[in-house]
Amino acid sequence: MTYSLINTKMSTAEVTEISSESPVKPEDLKTVQLLAKGVMEIYEPPLATLNTHLKELTEKQEAVHNMISSERRRLEDLQNDAMLDALLADIATNKEKLTSITNSMMTVHKRVQSLQVRAANVEKVAKSKSQPKPTS
Structure with a gap:
């Protein structure tokens, strides 16, 4: 069976459309939904934390980049005056x-x-x- 992009909020009809190769059994559907829910519960909090840290690092990197750029412009202005x-x-x-x-x-x-x-x-x-x- 091939399941791709299964969301815990998908209905049985939507799963049937995704996997048109073979009929879906209700037990398989429930198992897939429980597995997807478990995976999401395991990986969602660390991913959210990582996302927050990445945003902070990106903001700090942009601030440092802006400072360096302005300092470089100031030095070039002095040299080319x-x-x-x-x-x-x-x-x-x-x-x-x-x-x-x-x-x-x-x-x-x-x-x-x-x-x-x-x-x-x-x-x-x-x-x-x-x-x-x-x-x-």
């Missing part, structure tokens, strides 16, 4: 300009110092020439 790249390029350019200006200022400062020394020497010479020489 054109404004940040432009600012970093400006920093390098400004550093070069600052170094150039600093060197120029040092050169000007040295030149000013040497001109001050020269001016002091010229002033001494001018003072010494402007003072009358004592005649002996």
Whole structure:
């Protein structure tokens, strides 16, 4: 006898339609229904518990996936930020300009110092020439 998809709530006519190969005896029908009921009683609670656990795990997995995805997007945004790249390029350019200006200022400062020394020497010479020489 072939029985497939037997539900405990199926009527005798429905079982007869499913198994059209041979006539169904009422004792066989009752036995099949009792077996189906027993199997359902044994496996239904653990399956329901497993289903609940699977739903919880799926929800947690989705939450973790969403967190990882948002973090990845945030990191990509930081790495691909054109404004940040432009600012970093400006920093390098400004550093070069600052170094150039600093060197120029040092050169000007040295030149000013040497001109001050020269001016002091010229002033001494001018003072010494402007003072009358004592005649002996």
